[in-house]
Amino acid sequence: MKICGLSTPETLDAALSAGADMVGFVRFPKSPRHVSLNLGHRLSLQAKGRAQRVVLLVNPGDEDIAQAVEAINPDLIQLHGSETPERVAEIRSMVKRPVMKALGVAEPSDLQALTPYAGGADHLLLDAKPPRTAAALPGGNGISFDWGLLKGLDPKVSFMLSGGLNPENVAEAIRLTKTQAVDVSSGVESRPGLKDPARIEAFIRAARSAFAAAHH
Numbered sequence: 190m191k192i193c194g195l196s197t198p199e200t201l202d203a204a205l206s207a208g209a210d211m212v213g214f215v216r217f218p219k220s221p222r223h224v225s226l227n228l229g230h231r232l233s234l235q236a237k238g239r240a241q242r243v244v245l246l247v248n249p250g251d252e253d254i255a256q257a258v259e260a261i262n263p264d265l266i267q268l269h270g271s272e273t274p275e276r277v278a279e280i281r282s283m284v285k286r287p288v289m290k291a292l293g294v295a296e297p298s299d300l301q302a303l304t305p306y307a308g309g310a311d312h313l314l315l316d317a318k319p320p321r322t323a324a325a326l327p328g329g330n331g332i333s334f335d336w337g338l339l340k341g342l343d344p345k346v347s348f349m350l351s352g353g354l355n356p357e358n359v360a361e362a363i364r365l366t367k368t369q370a371v372d373v374s375s376g377v378e379s380r381p382g383l384k385d386p387a388r389i390e391a392f393i394r395a396a397r398s399a400f401a402a403a404h405h
């Protein structure tokens with residue numbers, strides 16, 4: 190279970206105390222969840238040893254990557270832009286840490302885009318595609334995609350499910366998609382960029398019960 194877009198010590202503590210496996214820090218200035226290098230550094234120290242720390246970058250240049258790695262020392266890098274399979278592999282060898290590539294799903298043909306990333310990325314995160322408006326963020330939009338599309342996916346492909354999840358629908362999403370991992374951002378917020386500790390706890394509780402039920 191990954192809680193993405195944490196940006197305060199209090200809400201990070203709520204995610205860690207509730208048992209999140211991964212906590213995500215967004216480096217994207219247009220996002221209400223963006224963290225400075227300094228804040229990212231402090232949040233990362235707070236999470237160290239308690240959950241995997243993920244830094245989220247969008248089409249980063251080498252310098253952006255170097256700065257984020259130096260300041261935040263993440264356990265994993267999430268790439269949430271239009272990075273090619275070659276660029277993902279290049280970043281992975283540059284940072285010498287695992288990389289998760291996010292891919293948007295809206296129609297069956299989008300699943301074919303997964304194959305070229307299989308060699309270069311350590312994990313795949315399947316998210317909804319962002320709305321086609323100039324102001325839209327590449328992620329964190331609270332939009333679900335049709336989970337039924339994943340019936341067309343090779344069962345050997347492991348992925349993290351994302352996009353429009355919340356405490357109310359996460360159990361159904363796990364049951365229908367048989368995913369092994371889930372990611373959430375706006376579904377555990379009280380307003381864009383502000384995480385709600387009670388919703389974080391409810392999300393993790395619901396996801397944990399659904400994973401337990403799926404393994405019986």
Ligand SMILES: O=C(O)c1ccccc1NCC(=O)[C@H](O)[C@H](O)COP(=O)(O)O
Pocket residue numbers: 193194213215217220221222223245247269316326327328329330331332351352353354372373374375376
């Ligand atoms: O969350 C953001 O603000 C963000 C900005 C730029 C690129 C990606 C971003 N979020 C990516 C995530 O991993 C979100 O958790 C994922 O898109 C799901 O978001 P939501 O549908 O709001 O749960």
